[in-house]
Amino acid sequence: MIVGDGMADYPLESLGGKTPLEAARVPHMDRLAREGAGGRLKTVPGGFAPASDVANLSLLGYDPAKCYSGRGPLEAASLGVDLEPDEVAFRCNLVTVSEGKLSDYSAGHISTREAGLLINQLEERLGGQGIRFHPGMSYRHLLVVKEQLLEEGRGKLKTMPPHDITGEPFEPHLPRGKGGAFLTDLIRKSQIFLSGQEINSIRLDLGENPANSVWLWGEGKRPSLDGFRERFGLSGALISAVDLLKGLARVIGLEVIEVPGATGFFDTDYRAKGEHALKALSGHDFVYVHVEAPDEAGHTGNPVEKVKAIEAIDDKIVGPALDARIRFPNLRVIVLPDHATPISLKTHVDDPVPFAVWGAGIAPDAMESYTEKEAEKGSFGTKKGHELLPLLFSLENKPPGEK
């Protein structure tokens, strides 16, 4: 399963009225769609925000409506941080605020090294007594808080993903409800502390966005999910640069394969990811390769980078996967995004995503290329995200639709 995060999109004027998938040169994805079959997937159940964790949980065959307990706990699992039953985990972004606005959800994609120093200093200054900061990668970190600290306030706690409010005043989006005042206080203290840090003066001197605030969101308690093997009777592995996805993998018992050069950004080593995925097929029934770059291009509103990322996935991951069928005659390859991240909106939407599957026992349908529009012709029709994997695992050598 090859997942181009946020790959699906809407037509763009700057691409001559085409979507990035339509504009990209993707001979391997097109072959996969032409010789295989496809359809559309609703990866985000009604009532859920179209977040990556929800969508990826769904792609892995789990119904988020039944299994989802928040993003923070998955990130905790990925960092090897155990949660006590009375603890709540939050995603803790390092962000840039300027003139009262949340101007960058990633603090200029700050390096893991600089970010680690800042998070450790925050832990020293603000941690203890039921509060723990844990460093992760780049701008993505973790805060764990004892539940009893979050008791003040009324109504359900509401937090906001920072990538959804980029460029907006941050005050109206500070945490609200039960625990909101406590978290807001922590954010304000982080702003005072972080703006005085030397790393940030250096970043400003270099024209880089300073990491001058934390942003807390994605709260949740320890999840309980069936293992992938118990659920499907198959072994699996996952490749991703994103902590969240690795956390999800650890929680359901997929082997996490670390790939040198996988960055979660435009500069990721696509080829290395593809190679490691194929290598993993020798030891596993199922391999999930996740590439974050198209989503980042969507969030930054950059159609050129999005097309480039899609073409790199096609050339360096999908192409070699199709070639690998010589070695693995029973191979099936699925290409899809977890959700759409339209350039024009710079954020995720919950529209159904196009998918195509190719390989053993998959009969061709009317799809002629891999695009949002062509997927509407797919013989699978529109399915719920978590229905796809069980369906494909149960599908023997017969075409979809045939009894």
Ligand SMILES: [Zn+2]
């Ligand atoms: Zn995203």
